[in-house]
Amino acid sequence: MSTEDCIVSGNFTFTKTSIDGVVIVDVRLFGDDRGCFMETYKKPDFVKGGIAVDFVQDNQSSSTKGVLRGLHFQIEHPQNKLVRVVKGSVFDVAVDLREGSPTYGKWEGVILSAENHRQFFIPGGFAHGFLVLSDEAEFCYKCDDVYHPNDEGGLMWNDPAIGIEWPAMEGDVEFDASKVILSEKDKAHPAFKVK
Numbered sequence: 001m002s003t004e005d006c007i008v009s010g011n012f013t014f015t016k017t018s019i020d021g022v023v024i025v026d027v028r029l030f031g032d033d034r035g036c037f038m039e040t041y042k043k044p045d046f047v048k049g050g051i052a053v054d055f056v057q058d059n060q061s062s063s064t065k066g067v068l069r070g071l072h073f074q075i076e077h078p079q080n081k082l083v084r085v086v087k088g089s090v091f092d093v094a095v096d097l098r099e100g101s102p103t104y105g106k107w108e109g110v111i112l113s114a115e116n117h118r119q120f121f122i123p124g125g126f127a128h129g130f131l132v133l134s135d136e137a138e139f140c141y142k143c144d145d146v147y148h149p150n151d152e153g154g155l156m157w158n159d160p161a162i163g164i165e166w167p168a169m170e171g172d173v174e175f176d177a178s179k180v181i182l183s184e185k186d187k188a189h190p191a192f193k194v195k
């Protein structure tokens with residue numbers, strides 16, 4: 001990444017990815033022998049970093065190793081999301097579903113962990129999902145619209161047309177699809193339709 005791809009504001013570094021609007025957010029951690037402190041969100045800094053979003057809902061999930069949640073999206077009420085992990089580690093993925101986008105159907109992924117304190121901003125118009133790499137993970141995210149249960153869409157997590165390169169889980173040498181744990185709903189998601 002060049003310095004042109006990064007914006008530093010306050011205690012945050014905002015790094016552009018290969019997909020317009022998808023941003024990796026690194027957080028400055030302050031620590032000593034008592035423990036640590038960090039800001040996880042500060043609106044003026046996020047606006048300077050190109051993320052001018054009014055978040056209205058916070059969510060948290062707990063999952064065990066191998067759980068894959070996704071790929072989910074809201075159809076008529078697309079949500080901007082700011083995601084992070086407070087325990088364990090996950091591989092987090094965003095898939096561009098914005099019609100007319102030069103990166104339509106492309107994906108971007110990043111490892112988020114309690115150790116790296118990294119966050120991932122996913123704009124509305126993307127499918128989103130994550131795979132738990134550690135024994136357990138606590139996943140937190142902010143949304144700029146409330147969840148609408150009757151507006152949910154999804155894509156097959158392993159669709160070859162998208163081609164997500166899922167990493168190995170902790171303790172494994174390579175990715176093992178047989179260890180992926182899906183909900184019944186996520187097992188039924190359709191394949192991606194190229195337009």
